Amino acid sequence: MALLELRDVHVALEDGTEIVKGVDLAVSPGEIHALMGPNGSGKSSLAYALMGHPAYEITSGEALFDGREIAELGADERAQLGLFLAFQYPHAIPGVTVTSFLRSALNAIRKVRAGGEDDPVPVPEFRKDMLAAMEHLKIPRELAQRYLNDGFSGGEKKRVEILQMAMLKPRVAILDETDSGLDIDALKIVATGVKELVGSETGALIITHYQRILNYVEPDFVHVFVDGRIVEEGGPELAHKLEAEGYEAFMPEPIASLSESEA
Amino acid sequence: MASTETEIVGGIKTEYKYGFHDPEDYFFKSGRGLSHELVAAISEHKNEPDWMRKFRLKSLDYFLARPLPEWGGNLGEIDFDNIFYYIRPTEKQANSWEDLPPDIKNTWDRLGIPEAEKNFLAGVGAQYESEVVYHKLKEDLEAQGVLFLDMDSGLREHEDLVKEYFGTIIPQNDNKFAALNSAVWSGGSFIYVPPGVNVEMPLQAYFRINAENMGQFERTLIIVDEDAYVHYVEGCTAPVYSTDSLHSAVVEIIVKPGGRCRYTTIQNWSNNVYNLVTKRAVAYENATMEWVDANLGSKLTMKYPAIWLMGEGAHGEVLSIAFAGQDQHLDAGGKAVHIAPNTSSIITSKSISRGGGRASYRGLLEVAKGAEGSKSKVVCDALILDEDSRSDTYPYIRIDESNVDIGHEATVSKIGDEQLFYLMSRGLSEAEASAMVVSGFVEPITKELPLEYAVEMNRLIQLQMEGSVG
Numbered sequence: 136m137a138l139l140e141l142r143d144v145h146v147a148l149e150d151g152t153e154i155v156k157g158v159d160l161a162v163s164p165g166e167i168h169a170l171m172g173p174n175g176s177g178k179s180s181l182a183y184a185l186m187g188h189p190a191y192e193i194t195s196g197e198a199l200f201d202g203r204e205i206a207e208l209g210a211d212e213r214a215q216l217g218l219f220l221a222f223q224y225p226h227a228i229p230g231v232t233v234t235s236f237l238r239s240a241l242n243a244i245r246k247v248r249a250g251g252e253d254d255p256v257p258v259p260e261f262r263k264d265m266l267a268a269m270e271h272l273k274i275p276r277e278l279a280q281r282y283l284n285d286g287f288s289g290g291e292k293k294r295v296e297i298l299q300m301a302m303l304k305p306r307v308a309i310l311d312e313t314d315s316g317l318d319i320d321a322l323k324i325v326a327t328g329v330k331e332l333v334g335s336e337t338g339a340l341i342i343t344h345y346q347r348i349l350n351y352v353e354p355d356f357v358h359v360f361v362d363g364r365i366v367e368e369g370g371p372e373l374a375h376k377l378e379a380e381g382y383e384a385f386m387p388e389p390i391a392s393l394s395e396s397e398a
Numbered sequence: 399m400a401s402t403e404t405e406i407v408g409g410i411k412t413e414y415k416y417g418f419h420d421p422e423d424y425f426f427k428s429g430r431g432l433s434h435e436l437v438a439a440i441s442e443h444k445n446e447p448d449w450m451r452k453f454r455l456k457s458l459d460y461f462l463a464r465p466l467p468e469w470g471g472n473l474g475e476i477d478f479d480n481i482f483y484y485i486r487p488t489e490k491q492a493n494s495w496e497d498l499p500p501d502i503k504n505t506w507d508r509l510g511i512p513e514a515e516k517n518f519l520a521g522v523g524a525q526y527e528s529e530v531v532y533h534k535l536k537e538d539l540e541a542q543g544v545l546f547l548d549m550d551s552g553l554r555e556h557e558d559l560v561k562e563y564f565g566t567i568i569p570q571n572d573n574k575f576a577a578l579n580s581a582v583w584s585g586g587s588f589i590y591v592p593p594g595v596n597v598e599m600p601l602q603a604y605f606r607i608n609a610e611n612m613g614q615f616e617r618t619l620i621i622v623d624e625d626a627y628v629h630y631v632e633g634c635t636a637p638v639y640s641t642d643s644l645h646s647a648v649v650e651i652i653v654k655p656g657g658r659c660r661y662t663t664i665q666n667w668s669n670n671v672y673n674l675v676t677k678r679a680v681a682y683e684n685a686t687m688e689w690v691d692a693n694l695g696s697k698l699t700m701k702y703p704a705i706w707l708m709g710e711g712a713h714g715e716v717l718s719i720a721f722a723g724q725d726q727h728l729d730a731g732g733k734a735v736h737i738a739p740n741t742s743s744i745i746t747s748k749s750i751s752r753g754g755g756r757a758s759y760r761g762l763l764e765v766a767k768g769a770e771g772s773k774s775k776v777v778c779d780a781l782i783l784d785e786d787s788r789s790d791t792y793p794y795i796r797i798d799e800s801n802v803d804i805g806h807e808a809t810v811s812k813i814g815d816e817q818l819f820y821l822m823s824r825g826l827s828e829a830e831a832s833a834m835v836v837s838g839f840v841e842p843i844t845k846e847l848p849l850e851y852a853v854e855m856n857r858l859i860q861l862q863m864e865g866s867v868g
Contacts, residue, residue, distance in 0.1 A: 186823050187822070187823070189819065209822060209827075210819055210822035211826055211827050213823075214822070214824055215825050222823075226816055226817050228817065228820075228834065228835060229838050229841075230838025230840070230841030230842065231834055231835075231837065231838035236821075236824075239826060239830070239834065240821075243825040243827070244825040303825070
């Protein structure tokens with residue numbers, strides 16, 4: 136069984152509106168999956184629901200992480216199992232520095248991994264790891280002492296999301312539109328960072344509208360997501376096809392023009 | 399500098415369990431209720447000069463004549479006839495550790511408060527000074543001419559100085575509770591810093607605390623002479639359990655030209671306490687006064703540290719935190735009164751309410767005619783943690799001068815589900831995530847606290863968010 140396995144997963148909002156209408160997906164360590172689809176197709180809703188956002192409910196199907204159903208778990212418990220979401224719009228936490236936040240989050244996860252006993256990361260080790268990861272992602276050092284995402288540029292926020300991924304070492308990382316709002320240099324840095332973090336311990340699900348991030352982090356599997364469903368699957372070549380031809384081929388014509396005008 | 403202070407404080411924590419008894423040899427018991435006889439007896443018992451006895455008696459008249467304030471919080475339940483106004487220290491103590499409410503004990507355990515300190519906080523034992531540390535500090539201070547005594551000793555040993563300033567900043571009839579304090583005060587600190595002396599180490603009530611010091615009606619007078627500096631720190635973050643239901647202190651501060659005084663308070667009262675405190679400072683030419691005031695707990699707190707900017711170029715700052723939990727009403731803020739030209743003030747208030755608690759900002763900004771070129775900025779931010787809790791803002795502004803620069807900002811926010819989700823998606827529990835948002839919210843003020851207090855403050859916020867503290 137894959138590490139993250141979705142079987143006919145449906146997701147609805149609190150008012151009952153169904154956004155995700157039956158998704159099957161399997162992500163294992165070492166694999167990079169791309170979930171590509173037009174705006175409004177429900178990609179981000181799926182990401183939120185998997186991470187445990189209270190406003191997005193998994194209403195039916197199975198969402199298994201390491202064989203365990205996660206639908207009823209809190210976001211913190213899912214994170215502790217090794218699931219991670221890089222946010223499209225990370226939230227600011229005024230008054231809490233990046234360093235202090237990262238250390239708290241890391242210690243929370245270490246505590247669970249140590250069977251519930253406090254196991255705080257030694258400060259020198261933490262500092263060394265963090266500075267190395269920051270340098271790798273070309274994040275200026277001063278950012279470590281700034282308040283988390285408070286007044287950060289779009290690019291800084293996205294890089295700090297990947298910094299969190301590097302420090303927390305999740306087993307499956309979902310990256311929600313991590314490429315949006317990045318210039319080409321930032322995109323390269325972020326994509327390369329993600330690529331390096333995926334390995335025998337970690338798999339990734341990259342959610343994106345465009346193909347361009349996939350130039351730097353080549354997916355093993357591409358899933359085309361339209362109107363709450365995966366409508367086509369293939370290898371990296373599918374991404375190139377989408378780039379050339381758009382999503383129209385996968386959508387009934389009237390709906391396509393409607394969602395374009397809404398986008 | 400900071401490390402020295404930490405070492406010394408750390409030293410005290412380990413030292414004072416080996417301390418020795420302070421023979422508080424008092425055989426005085428006042429009984430409940432308030433009368434002229436009682437006030438006269440307190441004064442006599444303390445062997446005070448006649449002027450102080452008269453001052454106390456007159457103050458009692460003012461107290462009795464004044465009605466209860468009808469603003470702020472609900473004071474109607476205070477039973478003035480059922481309060482001990484003066485008790486010898488040993489009688490204040492709870493009979494035993496077992497008599498304490500479990501939530502208080504639990505909190506101290508979780509804060510890691512050392513045993514001796516717990517006993518002191520519980521009132522089940524006296525606080526012992528670390529003789530070595532205290533004497534060294536005292537010698538250093540004496541060599542600089544700094545006076546640092548409890549208020550009763552101050553009056554005995556430096557009567558002229560006390561007489562010159564006592565009750566001049568906060569007149570005995572200033573308000574009902576200042577009048578009460580003026581009538582029955584006991585304990586508190588007396589500090590004088592001579593011209594040009596920079597007291598490097600923060601003076602902490604901690605160093606010379608005895609049972610008397612944290613009484614109900616302490617009285618503090620601080621005089622910072624020209625170009626001198628002192629930082630005074632009172633309180634601790636552990637909840638102070640008190641069977642006394644009324645705490646009413648008066649703090650008067652004079653900062654002479656070019657001087658600077660910072661007064662830091664961190665208090666966390668148990669849920670039965672009415673905490674009604676009057677704090678006021680005057681700052682003369684180019685002087686600076688800073689109040690850093692963090693209030694947690696209590697049934698009702700009414701406290702608005704004030705600064706009167708009397709001389710040109712004077713600067714005042716008030717940083718205040720109020721954290722109101724279940725069954726608590728904190729009505730706190732700050733006052734800045736600009737009398738002289740080109741004076742400046744900043745009031746920053748952060749309030750948090752949770753569990754049905756109520757936190758109010760109440761502040762006054764006044765610029766008198768002639769205080770031209772003055773600047774003031776008032777920022778009050780409220781964070782409401784749940785639907786049952788409440789926050790209010792009462793900013794009073796009186797400006798009688800046109801050439802001034804005044805700014806006022808107020809924000810009210812709730813912890814957003816999105817913020818919590820973001821933090822929880824990184825593995826933090828809901829309580830940890832909420833505590834992190836709250837700690838961040840008060841960070842502009844906690845960063846001004848001495849390090850060990852800031853650390854304790856954040857731990858206390860975590861405990862509050864876990865709901866394990868009443």
